[in-house]
């Protein structure tokens with residue numbers, strides 16, 4: 001159990017509004033992730049990949065069932081604790097809109113630093129360093145909306161990683177990228193994910209599969225192991 | 229907080245506008261309320277006693293004859309005055325415009341008893357109270373002056389002025405200066421207050437009077453505190469018998485009851501308007517913020533994934549609103565200071581403290597009201613989002 005970072009037990013997520021919709025993208029899901037694993041969540045559009053990452057990333061909670069994080073039931077966590085975990089334990093690269101469009105790159109990268117329990121004094125340095133690593137130092141003062149798609153995705157990744165999270169959640173990180181940018185992003189992940197870092201990538205991109213150890217497929221609210 | 233401000237510029241700007249309107253209305257209402265309040269207290273000061281004021285009906289022929297036989301008239305007048313003074317609480321008060329200006333306004337020479345100062349609690353800010361002085365260094369008559377007159381007369385100044393009743397020049401010495409803004413109830417005009425600012429007060433000593441003009445005034449301007457009506461009728465009768473003045477005392481407290489009632493009703497209406505405005509401000513602010521959060525959902529999701537908690541989000545909103553208030557209050561303070569400077573060069577005169585404490589009181593209240601509004605507005609998203617799945621409630625309305 002100790003090496004299980006994430007465990008879902010009978011987790012169900014249901015979206016329901018009378019007369020409008022009744023969806024169960026996660027239906028009694030049992031799922032666990034070991035420390036250091038690289039996992040891909042595979043599935044067609046609208047099937048529940050984002051829903052799963054949101055539950056795992058503590059952005060939303062399951063309708064029923066349990067979620068254990070490092071052996072502790074997240075139901076016992078306070079709002080503050082969850083916010084703290086979102087800030088420092090998880091690095092979440094959100095689908096499509098991972099940056100605040102009309103903020104500068106600097107302000108976007110500063111967000112996770114600002115919400116730390118102890119604000120670092122050398123924020124500017126940390127931001128510079130993280131930009132230097134992805135070769136985008138010169139974009140520090142540029143507003144996110146002026147960046148190219150590839151640059152934007154790299155910044156989004158840098159933002160998710162700036163607090164050195166244990167678990168990285170990436171939602172379709174290569175979706176709108178060309179071949180060259182795709183390679184860059186996958187290389188980035190490869191470089192980061194050493195040792196104990198755990199990563200879950202929601203994707204329907206073949207390229208990404210080469211980088212992971214385990215592929216899960218979502219269908220009908222269930223998770224199936226597709227390959228290792 | 230800055231990010232929050234930048235993010236919802238329009239929302240915070242509309243809150244700013246609503247609160248500016250609230251501030252303006254509030255200051256108007258506050259002025260009204262404090263006016264009603266002060267007039268109420270003016271009435272209450274004299275309400276529990278039966279106050280009778282002489283509405284004099286003496287004909288001018290009668291006055292002429294009094295002035296012709298002045299030695300005889302003085303004797304009769306003193307007899308009448310002594311009768312009134314014996315065992316009764318009373319004061320005389322009258323004033324004349326001097327005919328020159330002080331601080332751009334005409335000012336008055338007032339004559340009154342010690343009891344007037346005692347009753348209304350009028351005390352000097354600097355120097356000595358009028359009736360504490362028995363003799364001035366210069367040997368002239370002591371006077372205390374209102375704040376407007378300090379432009380002309382300083383403490384210990386000695387000057388000569390015509391006595392309006394005798395036409396003779398009299399030497400006065402300033403022994404004290406009254407605090408600016410001091411008032412006393414206008415007994416002839418219920419609910420109104422008169423200011424001491426534009427007046428100089430000289431003492432009244434009827435015993436020592438030896439001319440008819442001032443004696444007539446000290447009797448004609450009598451305000452008598454009595455417990456029964458017949459007592460007043462006796463005074464009127466004696467005055468007739470002595471062939472002095474045609475006096476007619478009227479009880480003023482009859483009117484005060486009505487005025488009190490009206491005043492309280494007015495204040496209730498103001499209280500209702502204020503409450504309605506606060507609710508309006510809260511609703512506009514709260515709804516605007518909530519809609520803004522929903523509309524800029526992606527920005528908030530990015531912040532939430534970066535570790536922003538709901539509490540922090542609401543605190544950010546609170547501090548953004550607080551910043552708006554601070555700016556608003558500083559602007560209005562600057563504005564009122566500026567207008568005070570422009571309209572009244574003596575604004576920083578040391579006698580001004582009584583009205584500036586009113587300002588402090590007013591800003592303290594408005595600050596509290598604003599803080600209350602801020603707290604409620606920032607609580608609205610908190611209460612709406614607290615028990616919900618952060619992301620889902622933000623993303624779409626689902627059960």
Ligand SMILES: Nc1ncnc2c1ncn2[C@@H]1O[C@H](COP(=O)(O)OP(=O)(O)OP(=O)(O)O)[C@@H](O)[C@H]1O
Nearest residue numbers: 015025044045046047048049050051620623624626
């Ligand atoms: N808050 C919500 N309220 C109602 N329905 C929702 C909500 N969030 C997601 N859904 C629905 O749940 C289903 C799963 O959505 P989800 O975003 O997890 O899909 P996905 O696999 O990530 O799709 P994509 O590949 O397009 O990103 C979809 O049908 C979606 O419309």
Ligand SMILES: [Mg+2]
Nearest residue numbers: 049050095171
């Ligand atoms: Mg998705």
